[in-house]
Amino acid sequence: MESPSSRLFLCARCSRQTQICRRCDHGQIYCSEACSFSARAHHHRDADRRYQQSRQGRFMHAARSRRYRLRLKEQKKVTDQGSAPKALDVPLAVDSTRHFLRAVEATRIEHPLPSVLCAVCRTPLGPWVRQGFLRSGYRYRLDRGSGLHDDRR
Numbered sequence: 051m052e053s054p055s056s057r058l059f060l061c062a063r064c065s066r067q068t069q070i071c072r073r074c075d076h077g078q079i080y081c082s083e084a085c086s087f088s089a090r091a092h093h094h095r096d097a098d099r100r101y102q103q104s105r106q107g108r109f110m111h112a113a114r115s116r117r118y119r120l121r122l123k124e125q126k127k128v129t130d131q132g133s134a135p136k137a138l139d140v141p142l143a144v145d146s147t148r149h150f151l152r153a154v155e156a157t158r159i160e161h162p163l164p165s166v167l168c169a170v171c172r173t174p175l176g177p178w179v180r181q182g183f184l185r186s187g188y189r190y191r192l193d194r195g196s197g198l199h200d201d202r203r
Contacts, residue, residue, distance in 0.1 A: 057069070057075050058181055061082075069166055069169060074170035
């Protein structure tokens with residue numbers, strides 16, 4: 051079985067170099083779901099910030115704050131948490147660090163260099179890498195509107 055070709059790209063969020071196989075490639079711009087969710091949350095926070103800076107957003111925020119303060123007044127809630135318990139000062143034994151390092155060395159196993167895997171399905175990827183998107187079903191022509199390959203002259 052031949053290894054599928056892949057697309058190499060930089061994540062739009064963390065700039066991590068990522069490879070994705072042809073089967074999993076749907077035009078992703080993020081290296082993982084974590085980066086995708088993080089970017090979405092960032093854009094959502096920006097939209098919220100822009101809204102709260104608008105006139106209507108300021109009025110809605112003031113009304114919500116008023117309702118919150120009334121609820122607190124009715125419930126007579128106390129917001130003071132008090133002091134946190136004091137942590138115990140216990141020194142580590144000198145041998146505990148050496149013991150830990152020995153345990154780590156004992157579990158270390160030498161593995162051969164891994165092949166490059168797809169970031170989504172984790173299948174091994176072949177040597178063929180592209181940096182652009184795949185074009186869908188139709189033949190892409192540069193002569194539309196660019197005049198580069200215009201043979202009608």
